[in-house]
Amino acid sequence: MKFCSQCGAGDLAWRVPEGDNRPRHVCGQCNQVFYQNPKIVVGSIPVWGDQILLCKRAIAPRYGYWTLPAGFMENAETTQEAAARETLEEAHAEVEILELYTLMNIPHTSQVYLMYRARLCNLDFSPGTESLECALYREDQIPWDRLAFPTITHTLRLFFEDRRQAKFGTHVGDIVYQDQAASFVLRRAKP
Amino acid sequence: MKFCSQCGAGDLAWRVPEGDNRPRHVCGQCNQVFYQNPKIVVGSIPVWGDQILLCKRAIAPRYGYWTLPAGFMENAETTQEAAARETLEEAHAEVEILELYTLMNIPHTSQVYLMYRARLCNLDFSPGTESLECALYREDQIPWDRLAFPTITHTLRLFFEDRRQAKFGTHVGDIVYQDQAASFVLRRAKP
Numbered sequence: 001m002k003f004c005s006q007c008g009a010g011d012l013a014w015r016v017p018e019g020d021n022r023p024r025h026v027c028g029q030c031n032q033v034f035y036q037n038p039k040i041v042v043g044s045i046p047v048w049g050d051q052i053l054l055c056k057r058a059i060a061p062r063y064g065y066w067t068l069p070a071g072f073m074e075n076a077e078t079t080q081e082a083a084a085r086e087t088l089e090e091a092h093a094e095v096e097i098l099e100l101y102t103l104m105n106i107p108h109t110s111q112v113y114l115m116y117r118a119r120l121c122n123l124d125f126s127p128g129t130e131s132l133e134c135a136l137y138r139e140d141q142i143p144w145d146r147l148a149f150p151t152i153t154h155t156l157r158l159f160f161e162d163r164r165q166a167k168f169g170t171h172v173g174d175i176v177y178q179d180q181a182a183s184f185v186l187r188r189a190k191p
Numbered sequence: 192m193k194f195c196s197q198c199g200a201g202d203l204a205w206r207v208p209e210g211d212n213r214p215r216h217v218c219g220q221c222n223q224v225f226y227q228n229p230k231i232v233v234g235s236i237p238v239w240g241d242q243i244l245l246c247k248r249a250i251a252p253r254y255g256y257w258t259l260p261a262g263f264m265e266n267a268e269t270t271q272e273a274a275a276r277e278t279l280e281e282a283h284a285e286v287e288i289l290e291l292y293t294l295m296n297i298p299h300t301s302q303v304y305l306m307y308r309a310r311l312c313n314l315d316f317s318p319g320t321e322s323l324e325c326a327l328y329r330e331d332q333i334p335w336d337r338l339a340f341p342t343i344t345h346t347l348r349l350f351f352e353d354r355r356q357a358k359f360g361t362h363v364g365d366i367v368y369q370d371q372a373a374s375f376v377l378r379r380a381k382p
Contacts, residue, residue: 001196001197002196002197002198002199003194003195003197003198003199004194004196005193005194005195005196005225006192006193006194007193007194008193008194008199008229010203011266019320020266021280034196035230035263036266037230037263037264037265037266038194038231038264038265038266038268039228040228040229040231040303055271069197071227073228073229073303074213074228074229075227075228075301076227076298076299076301077220077229077296077298077365078296078298078365079294080296081298089212099363100361100363103270103291103305104292105268105269105270105271107267107268107269107272108267110266110267112231112264112270129210135279170291170361172270172290172291174269179367
């Protein structure tokens with residue numbers, strides 16, 4: 001951010017506004033304060049029998065790696081609508097969104113991931129513009145070393161564990177980066 | 192948004208960028224695209240025995256109305272840290288954050304509310320700068336007609352219902368505005 005989007009002035013300061021307790025971009029001319037807040041990434045776990053629908057990324061970051069359909073939530077939609085929309089966009093796949101499955105904090109990137117379990121409605125899927133290919137995988141076929149993000153790896157691990165016990169909860173935890181590796185710290189699991 | 196915050200140009204257009212499917216602010220000079228995304232509001236339900244800690248708002252909107260401690264999540268924190276921070280800021284109250292209790296979509300205002308159950312650690316609370324007063328309320332004392340937001344009303348209603356059955360789940364739903372009234376549509380309840 002280099003210019004004030006309200007008045008166009010070029011003297012933005014990074015300082016603590018009056019009455020606040022942390023630094024923000026503040027315009028030196030019109031005093032407008034610009035807040036930056038975490039973004040919500042929403043996605044689905046599309047299930048077809050014992051298989052899960054994955055998408056191979058056609059965009060950066062992690063081009064060529066596999067992911068569950070997920071993306072930034074848009075204004076004026078619900079998290080469930082966002083999950084269904086991302087699944088439609090990335091895999092042209094129609095899903096019925098079920099329960100919230102994981103909430104993962106990523107303070108490192110100021111993101112909150114929300115993944116919903118979902119029922120794939122039919123097999124009429126195909127790669128959207130952000131995917132190279134889409135395919136169904138059984139647990140023993142998941143390309144674990146070719147998954148795009150720790151959130152996807154941990155969501156899938158939890159999912160298969162829960163499925164063995166036929167009991168799905170809502171899992172809340174943090175993705176923590178340490179020594180250049182991302183580990184998942186489960187805060188609370190409700191089995 | 193009137194000026195480009197990257198190059199300072201004043202000719203921002205509201206149009207669908209190439210490869211996108213919805214209108215954004217796009218700079219006519221440098222082509223920078225500006226995304227606007229939903230904000231996360233995080234709060235806590237601070238419990239002390241059979242009482243809940245509420246705060247009377249000292250700020251707009253809903254000045255003078257009662258709320259659970261909650262506010263906009265900041266970058267680089269987890270949702271649990273945000274819930275504890277808001278409780279400390281608004282009520283100077285120390286809490287232990289427990290499980291995620293409600294996720295409420297408000298597409299109308301492009302917000303997602305996340306409320307955590309919490310244990311109030313001690314009685315050393317007092318109003319923060321955004322509160323006129325803070326007080327503990329039993330269920331039969333809650334000022335239902337003086338609550339600030341539908342999210343607060345519905346979170347408290349669910350909480351007391353669940354407490355009667357001594358069984359707390361994670362409730363996911365939407366706040367829907369219709370005919371100038373806000374109703375709560377529970378998507379999925381996991382009792």
